[in-house]
Amino acid sequence: xxxxxxxxxxxxxxxxxxxxxxxxxxxxxxxxxxxxxxxxxxxxxxxxxxxxxxxxxxxxxxxxxxxxxxxxxxxxxxxxxxxxxxxxxxxxxxxxxxxxxxxxxxxxxxxxxxxxxxxxxxxxxxxxxxxxxxxxxxxxxxxx
Amino acid sequence: xxxxxxxxxxxxxxxxxxxxxxxxxxxxxxxxxxxxxxxxxxxxxxxxxxxxxxxxxxxxxxxxxxxxxxxxxxxxxxxxxxxxxxxxxxxxxxxxxxxxxxxxxxxxxxxxxxxxxxxxxxxxxxxxxxxxxxxxxxxxxxxxxxxxxxxxxxxxxxxxxxxxxxxxxxxxxxxxxxxxxxxxxxxxxxxxxxxxxxxxxxxxxxxxxxxxxxxxxxxxxxxxxxxxxxxxxxxxxxxxxxxxxxxxxxxxxxxxxxxxxxxxxxxxxxxxxxxxxxxxxxxxxxxxxxxxxxxxxxxxxx
Numbered sequence: 001x002x003x004x005x006x007x008x009x010x011x012x013x014x015x016x017x018x019x020x021x022x023x024x025x026x027x028x029x030x031x032x033x034x035x036x037x038x039x040x041x042x043x044x045x046x047x048x049x050x051x052x053x054x055x056x057x058x059x060x061x062x063x064x065x066x067x068x069x070x071x072x073x074x075x076x077x078x079x080x081x082x083x084x085x086x087x088x089x090x091x092x093x094x095x096x097x098x099x100x101x102x103x104x105x106x107x108x109x110x111x112x113x114x115x116x117x118x119x120x121x122x123x124x125x126x127x128x129x130x131x132x133x134x135x136x137x138x139x140x141x142x143x144x
Numbered sequence: 145x146x147x148x149x150x151x152x153x154x155x156x157x158x159x160x161x162x163x164x165x166x167x168x169x170x171x172x173x174x175x176x177x178x179x180x181x182x183x184x185x186x187x188x189x190x191x192x193x194x195x196x197x198x199x200x201x202x203x204x205x206x207x208x209x210x211x212x213x214x215x216x217x218x219x220x221x222x223x224x225x226x227x228x229x230x231x232x233x234x235x236x237x238x239x240x241x242x243x244x245x246x247x248x249x250x251x252x253x254x255x256x257x258x259x260x261x262x263x264x265x266x267x268x269x270x271x272x273x274x275x276x277x278x279x280x281x282x283x284x285x286x287x288x289x290x291x292x293x294x295x296x297x298x299x300x301x302x303x304x305x306x307x308x309x310x311x312x313x314x315x316x317x318x319x320x321x322x323x324x325x326x327x328x329x330x331x332x333x334x335x336x337x338x339x340x341x342x343x344x345x346x347x348x349x350x351x352x353x354x355x356x357x358x359x360x361x362x363x364x365x366x367x368x369x370x371x372x373x374x375x376x377x378x379x380x381x382x383x384x385x386x387x388x389x390x391x392x393x394x395x396x397x398x399x400x401x402x403x404x405x406x407x408x409x410x411x412x413x414x415x416x417x418x419x420x421x422x423x424x425x426x427x428x429x430x431x432x433x434x435x436x437x438x439x440x441x442x443x444x445x446x
Contacts, residue, residue: 029169029171029416029417029445029446030167030169030199030445031169031170031171031195031197031445031446032445034169034197034199034213034215034234035257035260036257036260036261037257037258037260037261037298037317037319037321037328038298038319038321039257040211040238040240040245040247040289041245041289041291041292041298043199043200043201043211043213044201044209044211044240045292047165048165048167048169049165049167052168052169052417052445052446053168053169053170053446054165054166054167054168054169057168086165090242090292091242091292091293125206126206131242
């Protein structure tokens with residue numbers, strides 16, 4: 001009986017979808033991404049170097065107090081102590097694609113590296129002379 | 145100023161090499177449940193496929209990348225997983241090009257991974273493996289995966305060598321995935337480790353309506369004189385950023401006649417990586433099995 005009740009409950013929920021539906025454009029946690037059906041094509045797409053245990057191991061997990069005591073942190077442009085974000089996109093075939101893909105990566109960096117970030121390195125790698133792979137690296141700053 | 149230039153030049157030198165990184169990932173998932181298995185009642189602490197793994201890619205030329213994954217399971221509840229502290233899960237090494245990826249190792253078959261998004265009680269008592277065949281992590285498996293340039297389509301073909309008397313298996317799948325729609329077809333032939341002359345066919349579909357995800361699957365299984373089929377459906381509703389409601393039901397004659405599995409539960413997300421959850425699952429069949437599970441749990445992904 002309660003199965004029928006739960007079914008009715010579910011149908012009721014479907015009949016009145018809430019207005020605050022939203023998507024999540026970020027990569028899911030690494031353990032979920034790698035379980036997805038197309039994971040093998042996403043390993044190089046999602047960068048987890050500044051997240052989770054990988055981020056902690058690369059120094060991102062330091063406490064704020066430790067960071068405040070570090071003299072190097074007083075000079076923002078010396079970016080080595082800052083968390084970094086590396087993004088890349090393959091298959092760029094023409095100038096329009098380059099501009100579009102670069103803008104997409106900048107948008108993603110703005111979201112994942114809020115509130116402030118700086119582009120610190122850019123590289124284009126040719127693949128058999130046919131298409132290009134664009135690599136961008138950012139430093140993420142915790143305060144503007 | 146000199147420090148700025150020095151820092152930037154060091155970083156630029158690092159970036160002169162193609163980006164590669166090792167990602168250490170995993171999760172701890174533990175639940176406390178009341179189990180009523182055919183009248184035997186007990187309180188159990190369960191580790192639900194808690195794991196730790198490494199994955200990454202390494203560019204070896206303009207056209208080739210080495211990809212890898214080494215993943216191990218550990219038991220958060222009692223530290224004993226089949227007599228070991230750590231047991232192998234998905235392990236592979238592969239080569240990725242613009243024309244696709246070839247992998248070799250021990251990992252989930254294309255048929256199994258094709259349904260990974262719709263089983264909302266995966267790794268719990270309501271896991272889809274209760275009713276469907278083909279939830280197999282094969283050893284000695286070589287797999288080809290189509291490249292990312294295929295867009296929303298991902299096709300896989302895997303060859304499983306059992307290294308005995310030429311009784312090898314094949315698993316394959318084709319999937320179409322967009323933001324709100326997922327469709328897949330999958331087929332296994334002689335993939336099961338014990339036995340031959342088995343065929344498994346599976347059709348999977350899922351789509352989103354706003355915050356609601358509806359999923360469903362149908363499977364047909366043939367083994368010599370025996371055969372059976374079954375179906376499965378699931379609903380996930382993202383009520384808020386914090387709360388998720390989910391339920392699923394499946395029925396099949398594949399493993400036992402009249403097997404049914406029903407689950408209902410919810411998640412509360414403390415953050416993107418941490419959640420608490422509660423669930424109720426009932427598994428029963430025509431052979432007399434009548435198991436109920438009521439539990440609460442917690443998960444952190446790292």
